[in-house]
Every structure is written in structure tokens, then in C-alpha cells.
Amino acid sequence: MIALSVNNLRAGYDPDLAIVKGVSFDVNKGEALCILGPNGAGKSTLIKAMAGLVPSFGGTVRLGPRDVTGLTPHLLVRSGLGFVPQTDNIFTRLTIRENLQIASQLVARSERQRRIDAMLAMFPDLGERPGELAGALSGGQRQMLAAARALLTEPDVLILDEPSAGLSPKLVGQVFDTLRRISEAGVTLVLVEQNVRAALALTPRALVLVDGHLAHDGPSNALHDGALLGELFLGRRGAEQPA
């Protein structure tokens, strides 16, 4: 069953200058994939457009059977999309608990407390001090809270933008362990990453975005040796799906 379907999506910040120049891919329910690509390729813009934060100029985004193209972010969340931006992804002036409480407004009243408690149990660093301001958390803990917030609503599809960016190697390991647990729990996962090796090890499928086009979509192990990936990044291997 298809959980997420992106079809010929064009998006950007200015209608005269598309950053995402016609991208198509389908993601099956429970599948995990990563989107790789050089800096500035448009990876963040692509997933922000899917999350309703950047206007799309053409194409469609479907969640399951539903066309959700152009919906505002809060309606997309209600349709089952979880999105974790790369930076500024938690409310620093609210407490850890308040961050989770906001997300919990989307679930049935009787479920809210149980879900918040479940997230605090899943991430002990957060569970130790739910009353503390989220702004006091370390970089790794912030990513935990951002993921916990998104998971709390039990999204059909979870999209994360470089969750390991700027973290120490030890914390990167922790973040990827968490992502593995999330994926093993059956959540459909779309991961944008610069940490190529860790991403390829986590997700069986990889997309490579270069200059707003998909240059590759296939099994991750095809990219393991690095040579192909290097060529793709440098644009020496052509787009398999020309625009």
C-alpha cells in the first residue's frame, strides 16, 4: 500500500524560480528511505513543500489515497503527516511537557496523557525533567523532543530534515538508534541526511536529489561503495528521470 506519493512536484520560494523542479516518488507503508544530495540541492525545500511550509507551483502530494497538495501545515498533520524541521524544531520558551501537550491536542482527549507519558518513557532524558524549559535542552535532546513531538500523534509518514546535523558522533549514534526503533515500529520514514553512511545503513532505499531533480532512486546498497554517489553528487551521472 502506498503511504506517500509525490508526483511531478515543483516548488520554491518564488514562482519564477522553482527550486524543486519536478520530483516524483512513491513510498510504501512501513518503508524507510533517505534523500541524499549536495548542499543546496533543494532537499529541505522538497520536504518543506510536502509539509505545507513552502508553496508548490505544480504537481501533487498524496497521503494514502488523499490529495493533500497545498494544505496548510496543521491540516497536513491532521492528515497523518509528521514533519521535523532541521532547526528551530521545538518551542524553546515552552517546557518539555508543554511541547508534548501541544502535539497531544490532535489526539482524543482520553488518549492525551497516555501518549505524553509514553513519549516521556521512550526518551528518558526528557522524562527526567518534563517541567524544564525546552530551551535548556542540549542539541541531541532537542532532536529527541522534536521526534517525540512528531511521534506522539502516531503519524502515517514521518519526515525528518537532517536530525543528526551538528551533533557529536556519539549523539549521532543515539539519533540513528532512535530512528531505527521508530522504523522498526512500522512508521513510514523519509529521512533527509548529510550523514550519508549512517543514512544508507538505516534505510534500504535511497533517493539522490541534485539541483532540484531526482538523480537516483534505488536500493541503498547500490550506493555503498561511494563512487556512484560521488558521481551523482557532482552531477556526472545524469538524471534517470529527466525533467
Added chain:
Amino acid sequence: MNPQALIDGLIAGSTIGLGAIGLTLAYSILRFANFTHGDFLAWGAYLTLTLFGLLGGLSAGLGAPVHPFSFGWGLPLAMLGGAALTVLLALGLDRILFGRLRARGADVIIIVMASFGASMALRSLLEFIFTAKPVYFTNALQIAQPLGLGMRATPDQLLVIGLTAVLVAGLHLLLTRSATGRAMRAVSENPDLAGVYGINVAQVIRMTWIIGAGLACVAGVMAGLLVQIRPYMGFDLLLPLFAATILGGIGSIPGAMLGGLIIGLAEAFAVQIIGAEWRAAVSFIILVLVLMLRPQGLFGQRGA
């Protein structure tokens, strides 16, 4: 120094504080300095006055003063209606003006200028409908009662201080304890992220207008009750409102209230010490000092 300035300052400060709360809320959630906020006070006072007159015409009992106050039950009733109409005015203005500019991604300065223009239009409209002549809710005379320590206040004035305290405490609870308040604080920190968290940002914006315009109406009625009602009453309060907002720290509700009280007290003491003609300069001097010495205000976040 006459201790009476303390009471006078608290009373004036209550009005300024309630008005400043709406301004600071609008600033932190809609991200622009809304010049029409002063006119919401004036419109709130005139709309309430109109409804008060209608109610008094319907039933003499509603117009007759209730001891010890200078007004009858009709005034609080009319104020509820006036607040509802002021809220509609604010929501309407957002729909036809501010909301459109927001949707188009207009620069903040454009939205501020639009609010400046709308403010002039609203003020002229009041003057056109009601004329510039001051009007009053009541012409009953009230005797100021001694409070001890050489201070006096009328029952109306004490009611104004009490009502302000109740409203500010209620709003504080709403913002800190309720889901609505959490959502408002979230939008004020980061509107895009609020959407990603599932918050309906448009609804939070409506809530902001509802609270801000509702409190502006109450503040306008208070000013009208204690002083007089004039089309320019809101305009004249703009400088104290902005000074209180910035002094308290933009976005801070307790800050706006405290800022309002400080401005009110400073005005009252300035009138006593250097003379009434300096009242208007007080807000300006405080505003400039705060901007130079502590631009984030008393409770503001740096970079907010």
C-alpha cells in the same frame, strides 16, 4: 509629595495596562505594531455608550445608578455588547486589510503603515458619527471616599482597579494553563513550527484579536467612565500604550500590565511635581530611555 498621586497613577495605569496587553499580544503573534489599537479603545467606548443609551431607553431601571456607583446595570451589559462589536470590528479589519497583507507576505512596515491609515480612518469615522464633542456615560457626581494615608478614590475608580486585576489574572491563567494559551505562546515563538505541531494558526490569530479588542473595549469604557469619551481618546493613549508595551517587554502580558502601571504612576507623579502640562511628555521620555538602556524591556526576551 501627595500620596494621592499613587491612587491616580494606579487608576490611569489600569487603563493603560489593559490597553497595552492587547497591543503586546498583537505584536507578539501578528508581529506588527498595530496603530488601530488605540481606536479600538475609542470605538469600544462609543459602541458601549450607544448600547447603554439604547438599554436605558428600553428600561429606566437599567439606566438608574446602583449605589455606590455612578452607573446602573445597563453599563456592564452594554460593555459586553460593546466588546463583542469591537471584536467584530477588529476581526473585520483583519479580514479585509491585515489578513490580506499577511497572505501576500507583505513587509512588516507595509502592515504598520496600513494600520496607521486604518487608524486615521477609524478616528475620522468616529468624529463624523459622534462629533468631536466629549460625551459621558453618566453625569452623576461621585464623592471620593477616604482610603487612609491621605488617599481618596471614588467607588467607580476602585471598581476599575478591581476589574483590571480580575481580567489580568484571568488572562494570565488562560495563557499559562490552557491549551489556547499554549497555542498562543507557541505561535508567538514560531508560527511555522506551530503549524507543524498541528496548531491552527489562523484560529490563534482570531483569538488574539478577540482578546485584544475585548480588553481594548473594557479599557476604553474605563477611560470614558473616569474621564470622558472623545474620538481622539484612543489616539491620545497610543503613546502611553506603546511606552507601556515596550517598557514591559514586547510580548509579555505581565510586562504590559506592569508597564502600564509604571507609566500611569510616572504620569501622576510628574503632574504633581512638575505640572500637568508635562503629563504627555512622560511616556515619551520613558519610551526613549527604555529603547536606549534596555530595549528588551523588563520582561522581554532578547531578540524577540
